[in-house]
Amino acid sequence: MPNDIVQARPEFVRVVAPSGYGVVEKPLTVWEKFFNNGALRKALLLGLLAAAWQIYATSLDNALLFPKFSSTLAAFYEALISGTLVARAWFSIKVLLQGYAAGILLAALLTAFAITSRIGTELLETLTSMFNPLPAIALLPLALIWFGLGNASLVFVLIHSVLWAVALNTHSGFLSVSHTLRMVGRNYGLSGPRYVAKILIPAAFPSILTGMKIGWAFAWRTLIAAELVFGVSSGSGGLGWFIYENKNQLEIPNVFAGLFSVIIIGLVVENLLFQTLEKRTVRRWGMQS
Amino acid sequence: MALSDPLLAVRGVTLQYKTKDHLVTATYRVDFDVRASDRFVILGPSGCGKSTLLKAVGGYMQPVEGTIHLNGTQIRKPGPDRVMVFQEFDQLLPWKTVKQNVTFALTSSGRLKGAQAEERAMNYIAKVNLTKFADSYPHMLSGGMKQRVALARGMAMEPDILLMDEPFAALDALTRRKMQEELLQLWQGTRFTVLFVTHSIPEAVLIGNRILLMSPHPGQVKAELNSDGTDPVGGDGMKLSERIHHMLFSDQVEQERQTYAK
Numbered sequence: 001m002p003n004d005i006v007q008a009r010p011e012f013v014r015v016v017a018p019s020g021y022g023v024v025e026k027p028l029t030v031w032e033k034f035f036n037n038g039a040l041r042k043a044l045l046l047g048l049l050a051a052a053w054q055i056y057a058t059s060l061d062n063a064l065l066f067p068k069f070s071s072t073l074a075a076f077y078e079a080l081i082s083g084t085l086v087a088r089a090w091f092s093i094k095v096l097l098q099g100y101a102a103g104i105l106l107a108a109l110l111t112a113f114a115i116t117s118r119i120g121t122e123l124l125e126t127l128t129s130m131f132n133p134l135p136a137i138a139l140l141p142l143a144l145i146w147f148g149l150g151n152a153s154l155v156f157v158l159i160h161s162v163l164w165a166v167a168l169n170t171h172s173g174f175l176s177v178s179h180t181l182r183m184v185g186r187n188y189g190l191s192g193p194r195y196v197a198k199i200l201i202p203a204a205f206p207s208i209l210t211g212m213k214i215g216w217a218f219a220w221r222t223l224i225a226a227e228l229v230f231g232v233s234s235g236s237g238g239l240g241w242f243i244y245e246n247k248n249q250l251e252i253p254n255v256f257a258g259l260f261s262v263i264i265i266g267l268v269v270e271n272l273l274f275q276t277l278e279k280r281t282v283r284r285w286g287m288q289s
Numbered sequence: 290m291a292l293s294d295p296l297l298a299v300r301g302v303t304l305q306y307k308t309k310d311h312l313v314t315a316t317y318r319v320d321f322d323v324r325a326s327d328r329f330v331i332l333g334p335s336g337c338g339k340s341t342l343l344k345a346v347g348g349y350m351q352p353v354e355g356t357i358h359l360n361g362t363q364i365r366k367p368g369p370d371r372v373m374v375f376q377e378f379d380q381l382l383p384w385k386t387v388k389q390n391v392t393f394a395l396t397s398s399g400r401l402k403g404a405q406a407e408e409r410a411m412n413y414i415a416k417v418n419l420t421k422f423a424d425s426y427p428h429m430l431s432g433g434m435k436q437r438v439a440l441a442r443g444m445a446m447e448p449d450i451l452l453m454d455e456p457f458a459a460l461d462a463l464t465r466r467k468m469q470e471e472l473l474q475l476w477q478g479t480r481f482t483v484l485f486v487t488h489s490i491p492e493a494v495l496i497g498n499r500i501l502l503m504s505p506h507p508g509q510v511k512a513e514l515n516s517d518g519t520d521p522v523g524g525d526g527m528k529l530s531e532r533i534h535h536m537l538f539s540d541q542v543e544q545e546r547q548t549y550a551k
Contacts, residue, residue, distance in 0.1 A: 180377045183349060186367040188398045198397060202384045285384045286428025 067253040075253035076260050085242070089261055092223060092238030095151055099158020100219050104212070106159065107166035112196070114167075115174050124171055128164045136161035136222040140229060154226055161222040162215040169214065173207025174200050206282045213274055217266070224262055294361075295322035296482055297346065297450055301355035304341050315341035316508035318355065321501050323450065326480045330497030332487055334537060338508030339486045343454050346484065347373050359449060369398035372448040376455040378435045381427040381442075387414060388423040391442045400446060413445040414438075416475060433464040440472070444481060451483045457492070469495055473518070490537075494520050494530050502536060512536060 034040060050069050057068040067075075079085035110127075113120035136157045143153040177200055185199035201208065227240025237245070239258055246254035282288040299322070304315045315338030323329045331339045344350050346357055348367040357364045359371065372394075374380070381390050391410035395401045401409060414423055417437040427435055436456055443451050457465040469492060476483070487493050493500050494516050502512040520529050527535065 178377070178379050180375050180380045181382070183347075183367070183373065183375070184380050184382070186349070187347070187369065187371075187373050188394055189367070189369050190397055194397070198393075199382075202382070205384070281384070285426055287383055 064250065064252055067256055071253045072256040072260060075251075076257035079254060079257050085257070085261055088237065088239050088242040088258075089265065092227065092240070093265070095154050095238065096158065096219055096223050098151070099155045099223070100162055100216065102155060103159045103162025103215060103219070104166055107163050107170060107211075107215075110163070110167045111170045111174065114171050115196070115200070121171075124167060128168045131160065132164040132168065134160075136218070137225050137229070140226055154223065157222055157226055158219050161218040165218055166208075166211040166215045169207045169211025170204065173204030173211075176207070177203040206287050209274070209278060209282060213270070216269060216274075220262070220266060296325045296327075296360060297323040297484070298358045299342075299346070299355070300357075302342070302345065302352045302357060303354035304338060304345055304350065305353050306341065306350065314507040316503075319503075319508065319510055321510065321513065323482065323484055323499075325482055328476060328483050328485065328496055328498045330485045330487060330493045330500045331503060332490065332493040332497075332500055332533070332537075333503035333508065333511075334505050335488060336508075337503040337505040339488075339503055340454055342508065343373075343452055343484065343486050346450075347371055347452055369394075369400060369446055370449045371452055372443040372446045374436075374439045374443045374451065374453045374456045376458050378432050378459065380439050381435055383427050386424050386426055387419060387430070387438050390427070390438060391445050394442050394446055398446065409445055410441075413441040416444070416478070417441045417471070431464075433460055433468060436460065436468060437471070440475070444475065444479070447481075449482065451481055453483060453485045455487055456485075458487070458489075465492075472496065490530050490533050491520075493533070494518070500533070502533060504537075 028036070054069040057066050060066050063071065076085070110120075110124055114124040115121070139157055139160055140153070143156045147153040147156055181199060181203050185195055190198060223238065224240040224243075227238045228244050239262055243255050243258035246252075246258065278288070300320055301318045302320075303317050306313055306315060319338075319342060321329075331342060333339050341350070345352055346359075346364065348364050348371065351365070364371075381387075382393065385393055388407070388410055391414060392406045395406040395409060396403075400406070411420070411423065414420055417440055419434060419437055419441065422430060422434065427438070430438070439456070443453075457468050460468060473496065475481075485493075485496055487496075495518055497516050498518075500514045500516055501510060502514065503509065504511045514529065514533070516529060522528050523532060525532070
């Protein structure tokens with residue numbers, strides 16, 4: 001019998017103690033809390049980078065090639081106080097927002113067409129594979145001929161840089177919505193625009209958000225580059241023009257101050273706007289960790 | 290005693306779907322009737338087209354032959370009169386809380402509005418013991434809790450028939466056992482009609498009052514049996530579950546023997 005092979009052992013039942021097992025939950029120390037804070041860690045890194053910059057520039061001692069961090073900061077402060085930098089930045093942002101909004105709107109129309117019909121899908125796929133690899137700047141000479149020296153040309157190249165990235169991401173987001181969720185939506189009797197708005201868009205939101213972030217970065221880059229080539233239009237220029245102008249006058253700290261503001265605006269939008277949006281939506285819903 | 294008209298009438302339904310290389314016949318001329326307050330279980334091995342059949346009742350696909358009528362009306366598209374509970378945990382909308390998920394089902398299908406929808410939602414959430422988690426998002430819940438929300442959502446819609454596609458198959462054994470008992474208790478309370486698909490014989494015997502046995506490739510009706518949930522010993526000296534097991538697998542053994550003989 002197999003029971004003979006297994007050695008006999010007594011059975012037992014225990015009463016589980018309700019207390020006396022030491023620490024179950026303990027607050028973290030101040031240092032652990034400090035180091036868990038992503039913003040503080042990032043600030044520490046930025047401080048280190050600034051220090052490295054300052055040390056290198058001091059040892060190089062050539063303000064024309066590489067100004068010190070402190071003189072860049074001073075130039076930045078001066079330009080900020082005098083109001084020129086703010087005016088230039090505002091000019092750039094205004095154009096940027098126009099192009100970005102128009103690009104997203106067109107992307108929405110294109111993807112809506114793509115999910116409702118097979119020919120639309122093919123149109124989107126063909127157009128994105130054609131135009132996505134084409135740098136927006138390469139269209140600038142054409143834009144200048146078509147729309148002249150003005151905001152219209154800038155908006156045109158911005159749309160080109162935003163549209164394909166957003167459309168591609170949104171469309172792939174729609175395609176990856178799970179079959180079960182689609183069936184649930186149809187089970188409720190949803191169809192047409194309501195189905196897209198209430199089921200597809202929220203379900204594809206992580207991809208849509210990624211597309212918007214990439215689109216924003218592309219637009220910002222394209223704008224600064226276009227302004228460098230374009231120069232001034234209608235009496236005032238943007239940040240790109242500010243950089244170009246100061247380079248011509250060999251005001252190198254100002255050039256750095258211009259670059260600095262491009263970086264700061266980028267950081268603010270990424271860290272405040274997009275991260276807040278992410279926290280409120282996809283992370284809260286557990287769709288992204 | 291004469292039987293009343295069936296709630297759901299499936300007549301000679303043949304279902305086919307296309308894969309990349311093949312046209313697959315999932316079911317062939319299937320007939321069955323579901324009456325009000327039935328716990329009707331479709332049982333069969335994988336490949337017998339039971340899930341496809343449920344999708345057809347849900348209105349997600351059209352039969353190539355035969356008809357499906359609910360309350361005398363032919364089923365042509367999905368609708369809130371037949372609510373589906375899926376096996377997958379991702380059937381809840383991740384961007385809505387438990388309460389919003391149930392409420393949204395009611396409002397978007399046009400069943401109820403505003404405060405009324407919310408009240409009914411909370412009522413059914415309480416029935417599945419999730420009141421404490423009403424404001425949690427689905428990703429914070431365990432698999433069993435998610436299925437309970439899906440069940441609450443299905444019942445809150447108060448559909449003519451609740452369609453359940455192996456809703457407990459992805460759960461661990463202990464949770465599954467508990468959910469089966471809870472489903473029976475909930476049925477005691479409201480006596481809703483449910484069409485339940487499973488491949489587990491014990492589950493079918495426990496849950497169903499009527500069990501439809503299907504044979505695979507393509508799915509055809511093999512038998513319809515009654516069950517009272519206690520797995521009684523029949524006239525042939527076999528328990529109901531043993532009888533079902535025998536019916537489902539005797540062919541298969543015979544088939545395999547023939548294959549090997551060749």
